[in-house]
Structures are given as structure tokens and as C-alpha cells.
């Protein structure tokens with residue numbers, strides 16, 4: 001680990017929305033991703049965690065260039081790909097693959113598993129037909145299924161098995177980077193552990209780099225080297241996963257962690273947690289979390305906090321960690 005593989009810099013993704021106002025011809029814009037920055041090193045797993053609608057999938061899709069960013073840049077090994085022409089994207093489309101949440105809708109029901117696994121290799125014109133068949137036979141076993149399964153159809157498999165097939169398909173073109181967007185959320189708990197284990201094994205075996213998206217902090221905490229906590233399109237806190245879990249700084253991260261942990265006297269930071277129930281609400285100005293934050297100060301209502309390094313490698317966007325600034329009033 002060391003070399004940066006992915007760099008996302010001030011990424012913005014705005015969606016046009018019809019105005020809710022009657023007789024208005026203006027369209028509002030939804031800032032699904034609002035100046036997000038992070039880097040992922042080669043061989044690392046970076047987790048993005050946040051509630052539904054916080055922009056996790058939109059970030060993943062922007063990196064995969066399903067969307068062109070409204071603003072900001074995306075670098076792949078130092079090359080800007082966020083604004084590259086589609087005709088120049090093909091090599092990156094091979095290097096970057098994805099595994100999505102719903103193993104039921106992501107596999108074409110009219111194709112055999114062999115066709116499904118071979119399709120990406122065909123798109124990228126890799127290998128001869130015989131070699132592709134050989135690769136599919138190897139891959140199906142790598143993900144824990146059997147060669148005979150190649151001649152079956154998706155409906156003959158369970159959710160966990162389908163997710164294994166999706167993983168085999170993603171790996172068929174030997175990617176370097178895989179966006180795993182809630183790959184285990186649709187599975188029951190015992191299957192979740194198996195798929196996580198498989199992803200970890202494959203990472204070791206093939207030196208893969210993952211962006212792992214989940215709304216469950218306990219899932220990302222185990223699997224990820226570093227985590228970004230997303231709220232309404234902005235990263236509120238980012239650090240290595242052990243530090244984030246042991247000493248969460250942002251009131252929102254504390255809230256997320258308290259919701260998965262029984263009270264633990266050894267984890268001091270959690271004593272002060274006050275959970276404010278509620279839902280994400282997009283409001284203009286100030287900190288995005290202000291409406292749910294028990295520690296909200298006057299300043300938080302109008303001045304958005306920027307992401308600052310509170311401790312080495314541990315960044316937080318919260319005015320609580322800018323005490324000196326408060327005191328001097330500057």
C-alpha cells in the first residue's frame with residue numbers, strides 16, 4: 001500500500017429537479033454530492049457510510065463515470081477521468097468494475113451464468129472464445145461455485161450465490177478497482193459474512209482496491225482501512241476505521257456508532273452521545289447536520305464547517321473542534 005489509485009477532489013454532482021413551487025418555470029438543483037474529496041491507495045478498502053440519500057451511490061457512479069461530475073475532478077493513478085471523453089474511457093472501464101446491491105435485478109435472467117461472466121471479456125475483446133470459457137470455469141470456482149453452474153440461469157440461484165456470480169463477472173476482466181455498492185445489504189446475516197470473507201480473500205489474491213459503500217457502520221468498520229462518513233452529500237468525518245470507531249469526533253458519527261453499540265464504559269467518547277432522532281433535511285446555509293445536532297451553536301446555523309485535521313489522519317467538519325477560533329472570535 002502506498003501509491004494513490006483514486007483521488008476524488010471537490011467532487012460535485014447536482015441533479016436538476018422540477019421546482020416544487022406552483023407556476024414556477026425554474027428548476028431547482030439537488031446537490032447530491034457537494035464538494036467531496038478523498039483518496040484511495042492501491043490495495044486499500046475505503047468505506048463510504050451514510051444514511052439513504054446521502055449520496056454514496058452517486059459518488060460510486062461518478063467514479064465509474066456513469067455520470068459526468070458537475071464540478072471537481074476524479075483522478076485514476078494521476079490521470080483525470082471525470083471529464084474524459086467516452087471514447088477515451090474504455091481502458092478505465094476495464095480497470096474499474098462494480099458489484100451492486102441487488103443480485104436479483106443485476107443479472108440478465110435470459111442468459112446462462114457462463115454468458116453473464118463472459119460478457120465483460122467480450123465487450124473488452126479479451127481472449128479467444130476458448131480462453132474465455134476457461135476463465136469462466138476458473139472464476140466460478142474462485143467464487144465458491146461449481147463448473148456445472150455455468151450452464152444454469154440466474155433464477156436457479158439464491159441471493160448469496162447470485163452475488164458470487166456478480167463478483168465473478170466483475171473479476172473476469174481483471175480489474176484493479178471495484179466499487180462494491182451495498183453488496184451484502186440484500187442478504188441475510190450468515191451470507192453477509194461469507195461474501196465479506198470472499199471479498200477479502202479476492203482482495204489479497206488479486207491485489208484489488210475497493211470502494212465499499214454501506215449504510216451500516218459495523219460492516220464498513222470490519223472491512224475497511226479508512227472510512228468517510230457522508231451526510232447530505234458532504235463528508236463530515238474521515239479517518240482510519242479503528243480511530244473512527246474508538247474515538248468518533250463528529251456528533252453524527254457518534255450517533256451512528258451509538259446506534260450499533262451497547263453502552264460500553266471503555267469507549268469514553270460515547271458517554272456524551274445524545275441521539276437526536278430525525279431525518280436528513282436539506283437546508284441552505286451553515287452545517288448540514290445542524291437540525292439534528294445537540295451541540296449546535298449559533299455559528300453552526302450560518303457558517304458551514306470545513307473538513308479539518310483534528311488529529312493526525314483524522315479529519316472532521318465540525319465547529320466544536322475549532323475552539324481556539326471561537327475564543328478569539330476571529
Ligand SMILES: Nc1ncnc2c1ncn2[C@@H]1O[C@H](COP(=O)(O)OP(=O)(O)OP(=O)(O)O)[C@@H](O)[C@H]1O
Nearest residue numbers: 015030032050051052053054055056057058059215
Ligand atoms: N439520477 C438521479 N436523478 C435525480 N436525483 C437523483 C438521481 N440519483 C440520485 N438522486 C438523488 O440524489 C441523492 C443521493 O442519492 P444516492 O442514490 O447517491 O444516495 P445513497 O446514499 O446511495 O442512498 P441509498 O442508501 O438509499 O442507496 C438522493 O436525494 C437521490 O434522490
Ligand SMILES: [Mg+2]
Nearest residue numbers: 056057058181
Ligand atoms: Mg445507494
